[in-house]
Amino acid sequence: MFSWLAxxxxxxxxxxxxxxxGMILAFYRLGSWxxxxxxxxxxxxxxFNNKGGTLLGFLSVFSGGALSRFSLFALGIMPxxxxxxILQLLTVVIPKLEQLxxxxxxxxxxxxxxxxYLTVVLAAAQATxxxxxxxxxxxxxxxxxxxxxxxxxxxxAGTTLLMWMGELITxxxxxxxxxxxxxxxxxxxxxxxxxxxxxxxxxxxLFFPLIAIGIVVAVVFVQEGQRRIPIQYxxxxxxxxxxxxQSTYMPLRVNMAGVIPIIFAAALLALPQTFGSFxxxxxxxxxxxxxxxxxxxxxxxxxLIIVFTYFYTAVQFNPVDQADNLxxxxxxxxxxxxxxxxxxxxxxxxxRLTLPGSLFLAAIAVLPSVxxxxxxxxxxxxxxxxxxSVLIAVGVALDTMRQMESQMMMRSYEGFLK
Numbered sequence: 001m002f003s004w005l006a007x008x009x010x011x012x013x014x015x016x017x018x019x020x021x022g023m024i025l026a027f028y029r030l031g032s033w034x035x036x037x038x039x040x041x042x043x044x045x046x047x048f049n050n051k052g053g054t055l056l057g058f059l060s061v062f063s064g065g066a067l068s069r070f071s072l073f074a075l076g077i078m079p080x081x082x083x084x085x086i087l088q089l090l091t092v093v094i095p096k097l098e099q100l101x102x103x104x105x106x107x108x109x110x111x112x113x114x115x116x117y118l119t120v121v122l123a124a125a126q127a128t129x130x131x132x133x134x135x136x137x138x139x140x141x142x143x144x145x146x147x148x149x150x151x152x153x154x155x156x157a158g159t160t161l162l163m164w165m166g167e168l169i170t171x172x173x174x175x176x177x178x179x180x181x182x183x184x185x186x187x188x189x190x191x192x193x194x195x196x197x198x199x200x201x202x203x204x205x206l207f208f209p210l211i212a213i214g215i216v217v218a219v220v221f222v223q224e225g226q227r228r229i230p231i232q233y234x235x236x237x238x239x240x241x242x243x244x245x246q247s248t249y250m251p252l253r254v255n256m257a258g259v260i261p262i263i264f265a266a267a268l269l270a271l272p273q274t275f276g277s278f279x280x281x282x283x284x285x286x287x288x289x290x291x292x293x294x295x296x297x298x299x300x301x302x303x304l305i306i307v308f309t310y311f312y313t314a315v316q317f318n319p320v321d322q323a324d325n326l327x328x329x330x331x332x333x334x335x336x337x338x339x340x341x342x343x344x345x346x347x348x349x350x351x352r353l354t355l356p357g358s359l360f361l362a363a364i365a366v367l368p369s370v371x372x373x374x375x376x377x378x379x380x381x382x383x384x385x386x387x388x389s390v391l392i393a394v395g396v397a398l399d400t401m402r403q404m405e406s407q408m409m410m411r412s413y414e415g416f417l418k
Contacts, residue, residue, distance in 0.1 A: 014174075014407050021173035024165050025184045031073045031161075032066035032188075036154045038147040039140065044070045047137055061389065062266060064185030070134065070151075072158040075123055077181045078266070080163045083118035085264050085308075087111055088315060119163055120156060127155035174407075175400035182263065183396040186389045212390065215364065219394045222360050225254035227353050229346075233331045252350060255357040256316055259395040261308035262365055265301055298369055302362035309358035310351075319346035364391050 009015050035041045048060070048068040060067040063076030091097040091111075100107035131151050134140045143151075162181060169177030198205075228249040323343035332338045336345050368389075 011407070014404070017172065017174045017407075021169050021175070021180065024169050024173065024177075025180065028073065028162065028165060028181060028184060029064065029188065031158065032064045032071050032185075033069065034072050036070055036072055036074065036151050036158075038143060038151060039070045041069045041071070043138075043140070044068065044134060047134065061189050062182060062185055064188040066185075067130075070130075072154060073162055074130070075126055075155050075159045076185060077159070077162050077166060077178055079123040079126055079159050080115070080119045080166070080178065081263055082122055082268065083115045085268065086118060087115050088311075116160075116163065120160060123156045123159035124152060127152040127159075130155075175396065175403055179259070179392075179396045179399065183393055186393055189389070215367070215390050216394060218360075219364065219391050220398070222255050222357065223253075223258070223395060223398060226251045227254070227349065228252075229349065230334055231326065231331050232334055233329070250322075252317070252353055253357075254353055255309075255361065256350075256354070257309045257312040257357070257361075258399070259392045260312050261305045261358070261361055262391060264308045264312070265304040265365070268304060269297070269301060298366045302366055305362045305365055306358040309361055310354055313350065313354050317346075317350060319343040319350065322346055361391070 045068055062078055063074060066073045066076060087097070091101050097111065100110050131140065131148050135143055135148065140148075140151075166177030166181050169175065169180055173180075228251050231248050231250050233246050233248070320343045323339060323346060326332065326342060327338040333342055333345060336342050
């Protein structure tokens with residue numbers, strides 16, 4: 001491992017990218033500890049410890065604990081994720097957005113612009129909901145209307161700044177910026193999970209490390225699992241030369257959607273808590289029937305994860321486009337006619353392959369709540385080191401390693417994943 005890091009450090013461009021990514025993440029963690037103006041962090045922390053409810057505590061994990069301190073980055077990057085979900089859903093419904101998606105880089109730039117505008121609107125609504133909720137519960141002391149407006153503007157600006165920082169990491173750093181921000185938020189709660197494990201009971205001390213290691217092994221096994229479809233290319237003329245046919249394969253991953261479905265589900269499940277803060281009766285109903293470890297919440301979460309897995313896989317891999325591209329370049333699947341039969345074959349294989357991947361994601365997401373409710377594990381332990389956190393952390397780490405691997409292979413160094 002140290003030799004890998006030494007090889008990476010010798011490449012100036014890669015070294016600058018790593019340092020730039022680390023600097024942005026350091027600024028993010030610094031902003032997570034600076035309270036918003038006019039906010040007493042001790043009162044907010046006391047509210048989370050005594051009356052906060054398990055759903056708010058779970059949402060605080062995705063902001064790195066910033067929500068429990070009501071800091072500058074209290075909303076985290078989840079409004080941007082929610083806006084991305086809405087725009088991707090609308091591309092299926094609105095023909096104009098679908099046409100923009102097919103226009104390449106210019107279309108994607110326009111959709112990203114719409115996503116940014118929607119992020120600001122969602123962040124303002126979510127900040128208003130949290131501010132109203134904490135003020136009604138007595139966690140925001142000595143706040144008038146002017147201070148509430150200042151808090152809402154500050155939190156909205158914080159989310160906008162995070163969105164910009166994530167895009168900077170994607171362009172000038174290593175890995176996907178938005179995913180790395182969530183990754184840093186989850187890792188920040190790991191010390192609390194280790195402390196809760198150390199202070200836990202004997203059964204928790206004995207079994208939790210075994211369960212955590214088993215989850216990590218299962219996540220890596222499923223994340224790296226592939227179905228390789230054989231592809232044969234026929235002989236064809238390229239200019240004045242005859243190219244010989246070659247055999248290769250098309251890798252279809254078991255979990256092609258990665259960690260996106262879980263992030264999508266968590267972002268959508270944050271909306272009821274936001275809208276419920278405007279109505280005391282709705283807030284009471286959500287806390288009673290839709291708490292983090294309740295059966296209703298787990299069923300809805302698992303269903304959303306399965307649906308989003310199929311949806312995002314369909315967005316990532318279009319069988320019709322893949323079959324058309326394969327036919328254009330003279331490729332075919334042995335035993336399958338080119339064109340629509342190949343597209344139907346890809347669709348059938350992908351549908352069967354996505355089912356175990358989606359069920360695995362749903363099972364990983366609900367395991368921490370099951371351990372909390374029936375295994376006697378502490379909430380901080382299971383959230384910080386549980387299935388969802390481990391899945392996101394491992395998935396983002398593997399994707400970042402692949403990008404570093406590609407950077408190293410371009411410069412003829414020995415790769416990380418060999």
